Amino acid sequence: MAAPTGPARATSDEPVLAGYTVGVTSDRRRDELSGLLEGRGARVVLAPALRIVPIADDTDLRAATRACLDSPPDVVVANTGIGMRGWLEAAEGWGLGDPLRGVLGRAHLVARGVKAGSALRAAGLRAGFAAEGESYDEVVEHLRGRGLAGLTVALQLHGERQPEFTEALTAAGARVVEVPVYRWAPPTDPAPLHRLVDLIAGRLVDAVTFTSAPAVAALLRAAGPAVDPLLDALRGDVVAACVGPVTAAPLRRRGVPVVAPAKARLGALVRLLVDELPRRAVNLTVSGHDLTLRGHAAVVDGQLRPLAPAPMAVLRALAATPGRVLSRAALLRTLPRGADEHAVEMAVARLRAGLGTPGVVQTVVKRGYRLPAA
Numbered sequence: 235m236a237a238p239t240g241p242a243r244a245t246s247d248e249p250v251l252a253g254y255t256v257g258v259t260s261d262r263r264r265d266e267l268s269g270l271l272e273g274r275g276a277r278v279v280l281a282p283a284l285r286i287v288p289i290a291d292d293t294d295l296r297a298a299t300r301a302c303l304d305s306p307p308d309v310v311v312a313n314t315g316i317g318m319r320g321w322l323e324a325a326e327g328w329g330l331g332d333p334l335r336g337v338l339g340r341a342h343l344v345a346r347g348v349k350a351g352s353a354l355r356a357a358g359l360r361a362g363f364a365a366e367g368e369s370y371d372e373v374v375e376h377l378r379g380r381g382l383a384g385l386t387v388a389l390q391l392h393g394e395r396q397p398e399f400t401e402a403l404t405a406a407g408a409r410v411v412e413v414p415v416y417r418w419a420p421p422t423d424p425a426p427l428h429r430l431v432d433l434i435a436g437r438l439v440d441a442v443t444f445t446s447a448p449a450v451a452a453l454l455r456a457a458g459p460a461v462d463p464l465l466d467a468l469r470g471d472v473v474a475a476c477v478g479p480v481t482a483a484p485l486r487r488r489g490v491p492v493v494a495p496a497k498a499r500l501g502a503l504v505r506l507l508v509d510e511l512p513r514r515a516v517n518l519t520v521s522g523h524d525l526t527l528r529g530h531a532a533v534v535d536g537q538l539r540p541l542a543p544a545p546m547a548v549l550r551a552l553a554a555t556p557g558r559v560l561s562r563a564a565l566l567r568t569l570p571r572g573a574d575e576h577a578v579e580m581a582v583a584r585l586r587a588g589l590g591t592p593g594v595v596q597t598v599v600k601r602g603y604r605l606p607a608a
Contacts, residue, residue: 236484238517240366241423242561243407243438247559248275248533249273249274249275249276250274250275250508250512251274251275251276251508251511251512252275252276252528252531252538253275253508253529253530253531253532253533253538253540254275254276254277254440254441254511254528254529254530255276255277255279255433255438255439255440255441255530256271256277256278256279256280256309256439256440256441256442256443256507256528257278257279257281257430257434257439257441257442257443258271258278258279258280258281258299258442258443259281259282259283259427259430259442259443259445259449259450259452259453260282260283260443260444260445260446260449261282261283261284261285261286261536262285262316263420263445263500264280264282267443267500267503267504268280269505270500270501270504271443271507274504274508276469277509277530278569279429279430279433279439280349280426281426281427281429281430282421282426282427282447282471282581283394283422283427283448283449283450283452283453283456284418284419284421284449284452285418285419285420285421285422285423285448286316286393286416286417286418286419287416287417287419288320288415288416289414289415289417289579294413294414295321295324295415296324296328296410296480297411297414297508298388298411298414299324299325299328299330299334301323301335301411302337302388302411302413303330303333303334303337305386305544306337306340306386307337307341307385307386307387307388307411308341308342308385308386308387309341309342309343309344309377309382309385309386309387309388309408310344310384310387310388310390311340311344311388311389311390312339312343312344312345312346312348312350312351312354312361312390313346313350313354313372313389313390313391313392313404314346314347314349314350314353314390314392314393315349315352315353315430316349316353316392316416317346317350317391317392317393317415317416318353318354318357318390319353319356319357320415320416320590321334321601322334322353322357324415325379326398326518331468331599333337335358335359337424338354338359339358339497340553342362342363342380343359343360343361343362343363344364344365344366344373344376344377345361345363345364345365346360346364346365346369346370346372346373346439347364347365348364348368348497348498351364354495363376365480368478368480368498369478369479369480370396370399370402371400371478373399374399374402374403374406376390377403377406377408379457380402380408380587381405382406382407382408383407383408384593385407386408386409386410386411386477387408387409387410387411388410388411388414389410389411389412389493390415391411391412391413391415392446393416393417393418393446393448394417394448395412395414396420400412404559407534407567413420415474416451416525418448420452420596424456426563427452427453428456430442430453431453431456431457431464432458432460434464434467434468434472435457435460435463435464435466435467435470435583436467436543436570437467437471437549438530438543439472439528439529440471440472440528440529441472441473441474441475441507441510441511442468442472442473442474442475443475443476443477443503443507444474444475444476444477444481444482444485445476445477445480445500445503446477447480447481447483447484449481450476450481450484450485451484454484455530461552465488465490467489467536468485468490469489469491473493473494473507473510473511473514474490474491474495474504475492475493475503475506475510476492476493476494477494477495477498477500477503478494478495478498478552479494481494482494488536493506493507493519494506495509496560500602502605503607511528511529512528512544515527515528516550516553518553518556518605519550520593520594520605520606520607521593521594521596521607523535523551523591523593523594524536525551525605527549527550528599530543530546531546532549532588532589532592534589534594535591537590539588539589539590540588541584541585541588541589542584542588544569544570544573544577544580544581544584545580545581545582545584545585545588546585547561547568547569548565548568548569548581548582548585548603549579550568550597551564551568552565552595552603552604552605556604556605556607557604557605557606557607558604559598559602559603560579560602560603560604561601561602562575562579562602563575564602565578565581565582565602565603566578583604593606
């Protein structure tokens with residue numbers, strides 16, 4: 235009989251993510267992330283959900299900076315590395331770099347993560363507290379423990395306002411000065427993002443990576459009326475991989491199971507997928523052949539065999555109940571709408587050709603097809 239589904243065996247010399255497709259929604263670090271994934275064999279679909287637009291000349295940033303200089307804050311929260319660098323660079327352009335660094339140096343500096351801390355150190359500053367889990371909750375808990383009544387907190391924003399964060403600080407007695415350094419804007423070309431929505435809903439990607447919570451929101455907005463099919467796919471067959479807990483929060487609120495590394499690093503995110511995707515692979519022994527189903531490929535006796543979506547859909551249906559005969563009508567339901575039984579025959583023919591191994595897909599006359607017992 236066929237072997238049960240379980241952790242993927244080391245049946246191939248191909249890179250560990252060969253045969254899997256991963257969507258990348260990041261813009262600023264898309265090249266780094268896609269390079270890490272492709273280096274492990276994955277096929278990458280680039281679909282930036284948002285882009286960062288600097289607002290160095292924005293009057294709101296200048297006004298917030300002037301407010302910090304006129305009434306120095308007791309606490310400064312560095313939300314992101316890029317944001318802190320942008321704030322300091324903008325201040326330099328206005329001739330306010332040294333005064334701003336002086337104000338920051340006298341405040342209690344809080345870094346929400348390693349990158350924000352690195353940006354502070356690069357400016358000759360040192361964080362008094364760094365949130366190891368890179369979450370807002372850690373920052374709020376730390377500041378509440380110190381006491382905030384009557385204090386002024388300068389909050390460097392993460393692309394957009396965080397009202398829950400600001401309200402939590404205000405409720406603890408602080409006066410909050412929000413510092414907007416950049417903003418999120420839609421991608422210049424929205425077509426790749428809409429295509430990714432279709433690929434997720436159609437289960438044609440194996441995982442999607444997110445590096446910011448606003449990117450999650452942008453993907454859900456792009457889905458529009460198709461948001462429920464997209465969420466259904468993310469709750470089941472498609473892995474939602476988030477760089478950290480803040481990024482994961484919008485998906486978790488919608489009941490989507492999320493994988494996230496302990497440390498919010500791109501390398502750790504990729505290593506997580508290296509563990510997670512092969513673990514989900516289906517392993518069978520069919521007619522004496524070892525068969526592993528990956529995202530868009532099968533591994534037959536150690537050889538990677540990429541397959542088109544229709545043959546792969548047929549193979550997955552047959553592998554779900556090995557030994558059982560599935561009719562053409564049953565297999566038709568796995569194909570896109572509008573297909574007919576002739577399309578099933580074509581998909582089976584392409585599947586056999588793609589596998590390149592006789593006897594893996596067996597015809598049962600007048601009944602249908604099956605994967606025979608080992």
